[in-house]
Amino acid sequence: MMPGGYWNAILRVDLDRGAHWITSTGEALARGYIGGRGFAARLLYDELVPGTDPFGPDNPVVVAPGPMTGVFMPNTGKVTFAARSPATGLYGDSNMGGHFGLAVRMAGYDALVIRGRASEPSVLVIDDGRVRLLPAGDLWGLGSFDAEVRLKEKLGEDFQVAVIGPAGENRVVFACISHDFGRQAGRTGVGAVLGSKNIKAIAVRGTRSLPVANPRRVMQVGQRLFRHIFSLPGTASWTPYGTAGVTTLINEVGALPTENFRRGTHDHWQELTGETLRRRILVRDKGCTACAIPCGKYSRARLDGTERYVEGPEYESMALLGSNLGMARLEEVAHLNWLCDQLGLDAISAGAVASFAVEAFERGLITRQDTDGRKLAFGDYESLAWLMEQIAYRRGVGDLLAGGVRHAAQALGGGSDAYAIHVKGLEVSGYEPRNTLAMLLSYMTCDIGAHHNRAWAILHDIEVGRYKVEGKAEKVIELQHLRPVYDMLCVCRFPWIEVGFGTEHYAEMLSAVTGEPVTWEHLTHLAERVWNITRLMAIRDRPGFGRADDLPPRRFYEEPVEGGPAHGHHADLADIQRLLDRYYQLRGWDENGHPKPETLERLEIGPPAFARRPAGAG
Amino acid sequence: MILQALEEECSGCLACELVCSLVLFKELNPRKAAIRIRGEFPAPGAYRIACCDQCGDCAAACPHQAIYRKASGYWIDPDKCRLPCTLCADACPRDAIFFHADVPHAIKCVSCGQCVRYCPTRALVDKDGKVENMAPVWRNAR
Ligand code: SF4
Numbered sequence: 001m002m003p004g005g006y007w008n009a010i011l012r013v014d015l016d017r018g019a020h021w022i023t024s025t026g027e028a029l030a031r032g033y034i035g036g037r038g039f040a041a042r043l044l045y046d047e048l049v050p051g052t053d054p055f056g057p058d059n060p061v062v063v064a065p066g067p068m069t070g071v072f073m074p075n076t077g078k079v080t081f082a083a084r085s086p087a088t089g090l091y092g093d094s095n096m097g098g099h100f101g102l103a104v105r106m107a108g109y110d111a112l113v114i115r116g117r118a119s120e121p122s123v124l125v126i127d128d129g130r131v132r133l134l135p136a137g138d139l140w141g142l143g144s145f146d147a148e149v150r151l152k153e154k155l156g157e158d159f160q161v162a163v164i165g166p167a168g169e170n171r172v173v174f175a176c177i178s179h180d181f182g183r184q185a186g187r188t189g190v191g192a193v194l195g196s197k198n199i200k201a202i203a204v205r206g207t208r209s210l211p212v213a214n215p216r217r218v219m220q221v222g223q224r225l226f227r228h229i230f231s232l233p234g235t236a237s238w239t240p241y242g243t244a245g246v247t248t249l250i251n252e253v254g255a256l257p258t259e260n261f262r263r264g265t266h267d268h269w270q271e272l273t274g275e276t277l278r279r280r281i282l283v284r285d286k287g288c289t290a291c292a293i294p295c296g297k298y299s300r301a302r303l304d305g306t307e308r309y310v311e312g313p314e315y316e317s318m319a320l321l322g323s324n325l326g327m328a329r330l331e332e333v334a335h336l337n338w339l340c341d342q343l344g345l346d347a348i349s350a351g352a353v354a355s356f357a358v359e360a361f362e363r364g365l366i367t368r369q370d371t372d373g374r375k376l377a378f379g380d381y382e383s384l385a386w387l388m389e390q391i392a393y394r395r396g397v398g399d400l401l402a403g404g405v406r407h408a409a410q411a412l413g414g415g416s417d418a419y420a421i422h423v424k425g426l427e428v429s430g431y432e433p434r435n436t437l438a439m440l441l442s443y444m445t446c447d448i449g450a451h452h453n454r455a456w457a458i459l460h461d462i463e464v465g466r467y468k469v470e471g472k473a474e475k476v477i478e479l480q481h482l483r484p485v486y487d488m489l490c491v492c493r494f495p496w497i498e499v500g501f502g503t504e505h506y507a508e509m510l511s512a513v514t515g516e517p518v519t520w521e522h523l524t525h526l527a528e529r530v531w532n533i534t535r536l537m538a539i540r541d542r543p544g545f546g547r548a549d550d551l552p553p554r555r556f557y558e559e560p561v562e563g564g565p566a567h568g569h570h571a572d573l574a575d576i577q578r579l580l581d582r583y584y585q586l587r588g589w590d591e592n593g594h595p596k597p598e599t600l601e602r603l604e605i606g607p608p609a610f611a612r613r614p615a616g617a618g
Numbered sequence: 619m620i621l622q623a624l625e626e627e628c629s630g631c632l633a634c635e636l637v638c639s640l641v642l643f644k645e646l647n648p649r650k651a652a653i654r655i656r657g658e659f660p661a662p663g664a665y666r667i668a669c670c671d672q673c674g675d676c677a678a679a680c681p682h683q684a685i686y687r688k689a690s691g692y693w694i695d696p697d698k699c700r701l702p703c704t705l706c707a708d709a710c711p712r713d714a715i716f717f718h719a720d721v722p723h724a725i726k727c728v729s730c731g732q733c734v735r736y737c738p739t740r741a742l743v744d745k746d747g748k749v750e751n752m753a754p755v756w757r758n759a760r
């Protein structure tokens with residue numbers, strides 16, 4: 001029997017044929033992979049045939065909420081978008097808040113799997129059981145905000161909309177998916193995959209009650225845990241500033257990426273704090289479904305007579321569009337943030353790509369001939385805003401940069417790969433890690449490329465010593481097994497990491513929903529399985545994938561950082577190799593980073609479904 | 619308890635809608651709630667809250683006497699309500715009467731106070747001061 005919390009229904013959409021149907025979720029997927037990122041990993045493992053072009057019709061886009069999405073318990077507002085990433089060529093996913101996941105669940109689905117390519121620009125409209133493609137010629141070309149407004153006018157306020165901007169249409173490999181005027185599935189370019197399918201937006205309206213096993217129990221547990229999270233001191237101290245509350249600390253420890261990761265401290269860091277945001281530009285606090293600690297800081301910033309509404313800038317945007325671009329004014333960062341959101345660019349990668357371009361300009365690899373005579377410079381809002389547009393529309397030098405820093409460095413040559421700050425083709429997010437080895441290892445081994453939140457280890461480095469090697473691989477793995485639990489359940493991790501809401505609550509929360517007993521240990525065991533499955537996909541999808549792909553950018557072990565508490569230091573390559581050795585050993589992987597047969601056996605992963613079918617079938 | 623909405627405090631989290639549907643139907647379904655949140659974005663970036671303050675206009679308008687006075691406010695008698703009449707909704711000055719295709723009667727607030735207790739931003743309050751907000755005060759950080 002299916003556990004509670006599931007519809008036992010996955011909506012399949014074939015855009016080539018304009019057809020849709022439902023397949024059952026099944027107990028094995030539900031119990032073995034829970035939902036969200038777990039579903040995405042297993043479904044892509046089973047259905048993504050190696051060699052599939054990320055922009056080809058056969059690259060499936062998986063949209064997966066989890067069994068907890070939208071339940072009355074603290075912070076249940078998440079949904080996962082996944083596909084083969086055009087940025088990395090590997091499994092890619094991104095997690096988004098807002099109310100989109102709730103709508104998918106209320107429409108009656110455990111997940112959506114979208115394949116093929118629509119014959120014209122279209123919106124996929126899901127209205128409970130009614131699914132159709134709406135021609136979207138009038139929306140194609142619109143910015144994300146404008147398209148969301150237009151679609152809600154057209155379909156109704158009660159539709160939840162996930163939309164791409166021009167960057168997604170133009171297949172910029174770091175194009176995001178936007179929702180609720182400020183929430184994004186930012187990383188790994190799933191927005192570009194939707195664009196390659198001619199899908200401008202997915203609009204969902206659901207009216208059904210969530211399929212939880214025991215609503216009374218959900219209510220009791222929800223009431224108790226809301227009261228508990230309300231009582232934690234962190235709730236009152238963290239919530240006013242949200243993620244940007246961390247800027248001060250990160251600058252202090254020298255990890256605030258500045259001017260393309262040359263430095264870890266920024267002269268104008270005070271412009272980038274949650275406190276400054278709240279004082280100067282805040283309109284209101286904004287939350288996702290059932291959020292007890294609304295971190296969304298919806299703002300209005302005026303710059304040269306133009307006023308922009310934007311959610312944020314949150315910490316990552318403060319770092320990548322702020323310090324890493326050398327910006328000295330919050331309002332300029334907010335406007336760059338608005339521009340990225342409107343164009344449909346992941347603010348993290350867009351900021352990192354722009355900072356790479358500035359450095360390449362300084363070193364003469366990009367010249368005024370490439371920039372319509374402009375000078376690209378850190379801190380220069382005008383030229384950087386111009387650059388974002390060039391990228392989103394793939395104009396001139398923007399076309400080169402639209403492939404991400406790895407691609408741009410390959411094309412530019414001239415040693416620019418030394419300052420192309422990425423791992424596996426995904427740009428490094430908001431922590432300068434060369435003097436914090438756990439954080440560095442976290443970036444190196446992250447399955448989707450250099451993303452911080454799979455294992456946010458920087459505080460551990462500060463606690464135990466930056467350059468200490470012992471125990472760091474253990475810590476990173478511990479964090480890497482914790483995080484997928486949140487992503488499988490589709491709940492927010494901030495209650496845990498920021499306000500001290502303990503991991504011990506989640507087994508109880510899930511079992512109220514499913515009606516089945518479960519333990520936290522079991523959930524982290526499933527997380528290990530997810531971690532190995534995405535590794536297996538990398539190995540099978542990219543011939544030669546292995547240890548070399550886990551190495552960080554050279555800047556982090558060749559160039560000393562300028563300024564800050566770790567001034568003059570960088571990571572040591574021998575330490576990095578030791579960290580990797582230990583990490584692989586603990587994971588049960590060989591020295592090239594490939595899971596050993598006994599590891600796969602222990603985790604009961606098995607062969608992918610496509611390999612079990614006879615060639616040419618289904 | 620008299621429900622009062624402080625719209626400028628609301629974060630749009632829908633916790634109120636979720637707990638309300640649990641109270642009224644023992645189900646998780648914001649579209650069956652007796653309170654509704656609507657965003658106005660991108661500008662001005664506001665939430666509007668439609669909720670009931672137990673004024674009784676609906677009861678006066680109901681031709682079937684399906685809305686009756688209880689100590690805590692006005693309740694709907696599902697057996698007497700005759701959809702698709704909807705005259706109560708027309709009479710409601712706060713747009714706080716709701717309908718759902720699967721529910722054979724109008725949906726209306728029973729003044730239970732659960733949404734006040736669990737609103738994380740204290741955007742819902744009891745004018746009578748009897749129901750307590752459980753969420754902490756943190757806004758004064760501004
Ligand atoms: S619970 Fe409070 S903050 Fe959340 S939507 Fe309702 S009124 Fe707004």
Ligand code: SF4
Nearest residue numbers: 638727728730731733
């Ligand atoms: S007081 Fe009770 S019935 Fe009325 S809106 Fe709030 S939760 Fe719903």
